[in-house]
Every structure is written in structure tokens, then in C-alpha cells.
Amino acid sequence: MEPKTVLAHLNTVVTDRTYRTLEAIYEVCQEQLEQGKSDFSYTTVARLGEKRGVPKAQSIRNASGVHYRALIESFSAAAPAKKPKYTNADSDAWIDELPTARHRLLVQILKSELAESRRLIKEVVPPSLEIYVDDRTSSKAKFKLDEGERRALEHLLSEDFLKAWKLVRGEKGDVRNENGERVFKPGTFDALEKALRYL
Structure with missing residues (x-):
């Protein structure tokens, strides 16, 4: 009509x-x-x-x-039909449909706080930065390798150790002896390298 x-x-x-x-x-x-x-x-x-x-x-x-x-x-x-263009304002149109002014106000406040928090996070945390959270409750020193432990792991990874025992490092982090028998399971060397890097 x-x-x-x-x-x-x-x-x-x-x-x-x-x-x-x-x-x-x-x-x-x-x-x-x-x-x-x-x-x-x-x-x-x-x-x-x-x-x-x-x-x-x-x-x-x-x-x-x-x-x-x-x-x-x-x-x-x-009105003449127009191709709908999605904008950021469209995503917030539902706020206007909330039943009471109080609800609309509270949602707008939360929305602005969220936007501010996201802005601050972008300022503080560079995009490529990886954050590791250590949630262990004991002292950090308890989980760190001491010098002797570190040297022991480094020795296991060294070429000298492999030559002395006639071992060959496999493609999957495993180690085999001169007969081709597996001495260390796959992933062993990867685990040792990680331990040295992070502990």
C-alpha cells in the first residue's frame, strides 16, 4: 500500500x-x-x-x-531496493532492539569497554608475540635445569656421543645403533632440545 x-x-x-x-x-x-x-x-x-x-x-x-x-x-x-552493504553498524543494530533503555545502555557500556580492552591489547601485545603462561605453583627454580643437568642433555645430543656409541640419528628424532635397531624412540631428541630451550 x-x-x-x-x-x-x-x-x-x-x-x-x-x-x-x-x-x-x-x-x-x-x-x-x-x-x-x-x-x-x-x-x-x-x-x-x-x-x-x-x-x-x-x-x-x-x-x-x-x-x-x-x-x-x-x-x-x-523505497528503492539497494544492495545491502554489511557495515560494523549493522552488527550493532540488535542493540536498538533490546526491550528497555536500561538494557541498551548497559550493552553499549560493555561494548565500549570491550573495544577499549581490545585496543589496549593491540598496543601492549605485538601481533606476532607468543605468550606462555607458567601456571605451576611451585618455585620456578625447581623446574630449571642446573648446569650439570644441562651439560648431560647437551652431551646426549652431541655428535661425539653418537660416534662414541656408533649411533645414528633418525629422521623422526629417534636413534638407531649400527645394526639398525632403535635405541631411542622417535621424538627423543626433540624432547631433549625442548628441555634445553625452556628449562
């Missing part, structure tokens, strides 16, 4: 005061349509018609705003 037809029909079922408000809404929406704009959200209509007597967006959403919504939706249907 055309917006003009909707307005004429509503004139027969509403009070004079409501009809004056509907006329103000009609003017705002008509201007939007003439400018080729397709934004007929309650928030936009309320903001543009604030000085003309258009009620606030929440009043339009309320049960008593059924006539206002009908008129606005007729303009929405009459």
Missing part, C-alpha cells in the same frame, strides 16, 4: 492529535524518499523529525506506536 493511502486510511481511525504526528512522520519519510535514501529506521525518523513533533524512537516501538510503525513501514516498502 502506498504511504499516501496508508496515511489517508489512518486518518479515519486515529485522533486529531495522533494524525498531526502522523503527518510529521510522513513529511520526514517523504523527504528521505525524495533524496533517494532508504533509511527508515525508527531512530533515524525520530531524529530527523525531532523538531517537527515526531515522537522518540522508543515511543514508536511501544505498543501505542502501532500507527506510526505502519506508516514508516509503508515508506520502507516503497
Whole structure:
């Protein structure tokens, strides 16, 4: 149904005061349509018609705003279809649909705090930085290798040790003797190297 037809029909079922408000809404929406704009959200209509007597967006959403919504939706249907473009604002449109102003305010506060936290994290933590959290409750010194332990592991990894025992290092971190029998399981050398790097 055309917006003009909707307005004429509503004139027969509403009070004079409501009809004056509907006329103000009609003017705002008509201007939007003439400018080729397709934004007929309650928030936009309320903001543009604030000085003309258009009620606030929440009043339009309320049960008593059924006539206002009908008129606005007729303009929405009459607007030229545009390819929807996804923007960051679209992802936040659901906030306006929350039932109470208190909920909307709390969500907006949380959203801004989250954005600020993300900004701070980006400043503090460079993108390529890896963070390791050591959640062991005992003293860190207890888990560190002392010099003797470190030398022992380094000796196991050395070529001298392998030659002395006629061992050959395999492709998977394993070690085999001269008969081809596996002496150390796969991953042994990788584990030793990690221990030296981190302990």
C-alpha cells in the first residue's frame, strides 16, 4: 500500500492529535524518499523529525506506536531496493532492539569497554608475540635445569656421543645403533632440545 493511502486510511481511525504526528512522520519519510535514501529506521525518523513533533524512537516501538510503525513501514516498502552493504553498524543494530533503555545502555557500556580492552591489547601485545603462561605453583627454580643437568642433555645430543656409541640419528628424532635397531624412540631428541630451550 502506498504511504499516501496508508496515511489517508489512518486518518479515519486515529485522533486529531495522533494524525498531526502522523503527518510529521510522513513529511520526514517523504523527504528521505525524495533524496533517494532508504533509511527508515525508527531512530533515524525520530531524529530527523525531532523538531517537527515526531515522537522518540522508543515511543514508536511501544505498543501505542502501532500507527506510526505502519506508516514508516509503508515508506520502507516503497523505497528503492539497494544492495545491502554489511557495515560494523549493522552488527550493532540488535542493540536498538533490546526491550528497555536500561538494557541498551548497559550493552553499549560493555561494548565500549570491550573495544577499549581490545585496543589496549593491540598496543601492549605485538601481533606476532607468543605468550606462555607458567601456571605451576611451585618455585620456578625447581623446574630449571642446573648446569650439570644441562651439560648431560647437551652431551646426549652431541655428535661425539653418537660416534662414541656408533649411533645414528633418525629422521623422526629417534636413534638407531649400527645394526639398525632403535635405541631411542622417535621424538627423543626433540624432547631433549625442548628441555634445553625452556628449562
